[in-house]
Amino acid sequence: MPPDTIPAARHEDRHSHIGIRVQCRIDGQWERVEALGWNEEGFSFHCLPALAGPDLEFKRGLTRFDGTIIWQSVNTSDQAQLEALVNELIFKRAQQAIDRPDLHLRLLKLMRVSGMVSEKLQVLASLGLSLSDEKMAELMDRRRLEQPMNHYGVRVQSPAWREIVKSALSVTSVITSLEKWSDAMARK
Secondary structure (H helix, E strand, C coil), X not given: CCHHHCCCCCCCCCECCCCEEEEEEECCEXXXXXXXXXXXXXXXXXXXXXXXXXXXXXXXXXXXXXXXXXXXXXXXXXXXXXHHHHHHHHHHHHHHCCCCHHHHHHHHHHHCCCCCHHHHHHHHHHCCCCCCHHHHHHHHHHHHHHCCEEEEEEECCCHHHHHHHHHHHHHHHHHHHHHHHHHHHHHC
């Protein structure tokens, strides 16, 4: 590989202790994605459709910024696929709960929480959708074939993105300090 095509080494720490929710313009529509492994230079995210790239448009709230895809791969992570499948099942249940706006809203909020797969499966079971291990394995196999999940890394050179990162770090540092303080008080 010629020296000018070798990706630059990462010098900045990447953070994954929280995801930063942003939206990406995909086929003219804004789609929510979760920025993972982020720092001031960029982030990675998962997305079902394959993106044309390399230039992408993002926003958080009213703040817009551009990013450039610098790497991509088809994600084979069972955990990421399982989370996407369970969230899809919750979304379908939420659509069925239109006549109950309170339940509809709670299900949509639950769907947006990262992780918590076993808890989400318990909620689905309480709503009448109890899935055996065999059925989940079947659904996962079908999902892997029909909807491979793409993983993208983007470089962002934007003061707006740097402000978003700075804000996220300041909020999480306060939360981390409070958690440490709470743990210390609990031990006494």
